[in-house]
Amino acid sequence: MIESLARLNQRPYHRRKLVLIISAMRHYAAALRAAGYDVDYRVAPDFLTGLREHVATFGTRHLICMAAAEYATRQFQQRLADEPGIAITILPNTLFLVERYPPNRPPALMEPFYRAMRRHTGLLIEPDGNPTGGIWNFDHENRRRYDGRPVPPPLRFAPDEITRQVIADLAVACPRAIGSADDFDLPVTREQALQALADFIARRLPDFGPFEDAMSSEHDLLFHSQLSPLLNIGLLDPLETAQAAVDAYRHGHAPLASVEGFVRQIIGWREYIYYRYWELMPDLLQANAWRAERPLPDWFWTGRTRMRCLSKVISRVLDSGYCHHIERLMVLCNFAVLAGIRPQAVNDWFLECYIDAYEWVVTPNVIGMGLNADGGRTATKPYIASAAYIDKMSDYCKGCVYDRKARVGSQACPFNTLYWHFLITHEERLRANPRLGPAVLGLRRLSTDERRAIVAQANEILGRIEEL
Ligand SMILES: Cc1cc2nc3c(=O)[nH]c(=O)nc-3n(C[C@H](O)[C@H](O)[C@H](O)COP(=O)(O)OP(=O)(O)OC[C@H]3O[C@@H](n4cnc5c(N)ncnc54)[C@H](O)[C@@H]3O)c2cc1C
Ligand code: SF4
Known part of the structure; x- marks a missing residue:
């Protein structure tokens, strides 16, 4: 070694x-x-x-x-x-099931890939070959806003002598590393990883599904597992992890919607992303389908922005190296797409800041899914949204200096201005995408003056992006 x-x-x-x-x-x-x-x-x-x-x-x-x-x-x-x-x-x-069960022909979308993976593994498949519960996907049940219920914190593992020595060694060996290891508490052995898995299954999995997309300024983890760092270095096996969730369902400890949602993340998304990485490399690294060239604002390295959602999420990441999926996708990447930030700069930031970051998972998630810079080869549409989505799924807008309802004016939320600006700028191309057509239809309600005002305000705020 x-x-x-x-x-x-x-x-x-x-x-x-x-x-x-x-x-x-x-x-x-x-x-x-x-x-x-x-x-x-x-x-x-x-x-x-x-x-x-x-x-x-x-x-x-x-x-x-x-x-x-x-x-x-x-x-x-x-x-x-x-x-x-x-x-x-x-x-x-x-570390990947797809190496064991490669698809017969390249799947274009995650859903058929995931269903094939369910059949290969037999996870949540009934003896007659049908999916448990009669449907493959419970996403429609899994979109609740956090309602304030208690969140069981993850297990913390105090550093032992080996870990304390590592912290001391790396303080010297890696002077440029970011963040701090002072509160290091992650599992570092197979036994500890299994304890972390069991703790998630027993205490957070039951609420995982309904609050999968929820965001909270108070709780970074909510009901997520924080198992990605362990899966990615082999302390946990993907099949045993998904199987543990299915066992919880079979024993009546967790509802099917939560268990299916979790299984989908592990044997669906995680495997699909790895598969896509190998399909699209090495071109993926340079992809820039929306021709976005703006540098990453400096406040990505400090969290010092008045946009409360971004400030909270970035500070959280710089501090702990973690935030959950929806914050990565619908706050960080959403802003980067709308503001036209260069994909490679965003990719670098993700690679450097997260405890679970490796190129095979960051690059398809950031350049592919998050920024749609690969021309839609990982996800069929750009995940873009205005403040309405962030307000619906979080408590970030409450207490933000910006007005979540306004799209122009001195207090208008930049997500709103930039969202409408993105639709206006790319109207023709977006209209051709069946999954985004309806969003573009909203443009019909805008008068010429409103369009002009949005474009002018977007140019103005992009010009002073460091001060937002
Ligand atoms: C822009 C962006 C960047 C991301 N960067 C990373 C990264 O650096 N490392 C990483 O492991 N994941 C990454 N993901 C995927 C996902 O956000 C994380 O795996 C997840 O947030 C990790 O937290 P968790 O273990 O609490 O996840 P949970 O919500 O508890 O999900 C369970 C598991 O499903 C897997 N998973 C779910 N979605 C994905 C996905 N899209 N790709 C791969 N695995 C997935 C992970 O192994 C995760 O541990 C990224 C997603 C986006 C949109
Ligand atoms: S108002 Fe806008 S900037 Fe402020 S928290 Fe909401 S979405 Fe973020």
Whole structure:
């Protein structure tokens, strides 16, 4: 096992993420040694140097490794075949079910992909082959606003000696890392990951479905699982995670709508995103279908904006490395699309700031789903909305200096002005999209003067975006 200093410093990553990965690695090495395996564990300037040192010490002739999840690392693995005297065998990546059940033909949409995955795994499938409950999708039941009910907090794991050492080591090794590891409390062993999974299933899964899309200024997690960092480094297996939710349903501990919603995220969205990544790379990295060129505002690095939703969500991310899906999609990416921020700048920000961020999952979610910059190949429509949506699903607008109802005027919410400006600017193209046609129809109610006022105000606020 190699701790590559070059990889740890490839970007200024969130410190909590770096501690999670390195602590999990060191705990894993210790567990393997305790189980009787020989482990060669190295800290090296980069992977290749570490590997060459290992080969020189042990005379290794044959390397067996799991295919990396990310494009550049997989290319690196393939290049290892050029190393003199070493044979390399690359095995499928076991962190994804789609490597076990590849689709027969490329699915264009998530829904058929997900249904095929349900059939492959047998999750929520009845003996007659039909979906449990008679339907595949309970999304219509899963759109409630948070109603103030108690939210069970996630389990916290106090750092042990290994983790404390990692925090100290990385303080020196990664001076550019962002955020703080002072309150580090994430699971770093398989046992702790299983405890975190069991805790989610018992205490938050029952309310997961109805409040899946809800946002709250008070609760960052609400009823979400925060299991993505653990799934993405292999402390949890996707099938066991989804199976645990299905077991809770079978034992009457969680309603079907919540369980199906969760299973859909794990064996549907997560797998589809990974599949899409490999379909669309490497072009995906440079995609910019809406020709958005504005730089990312500086306040993405401080949270200092008067827009309360963005300020709260960004501060939360900089602090903990986490916010849930709808805030990533409908607050952060929504603003970035409407304001015409360059997709690659947004992608970089997501890669650096989150504890669960890896290129295979960030790039299709940000450039594909969130910004629709891949020309609709990941999601069929841009996820754009005005303040009406944010107000419906959250308490952010209450207490915001901006007026959530106005689209022009000095107090108008920038989401409103920019939403209508986006529709006006891209009217023709949006009209051709059957999923967005109805939104564009709203433009018919705008007079020429109203359109002019919106465009003028949008240009004005985009000109002083740093001050919003
Ligand atoms: C713009 C944007 C950026 C994102 N960046 C990341 C990222 O860096 N890392 C990451 O793991 N996920 C990312 N996602 C997907 C999703 O937002 C997170 O997986 C989720 O918020 C993690 O929190 P959770 O574990 O509490 O999720 P839950 O709401 O509890 O969902 C359960 C699990 O489903 C999986 N999942 C759900 N949706 C997706 C999805 N679209 N893509 C992949 N997995 C999904 C995750 O493994 C997650 O743990 C991103 C989504 C968007 C829209
Ligand atoms: S009014 Fe606008 S800027 Fe303020 S919280 Fe609501 S959506 Fe965000």
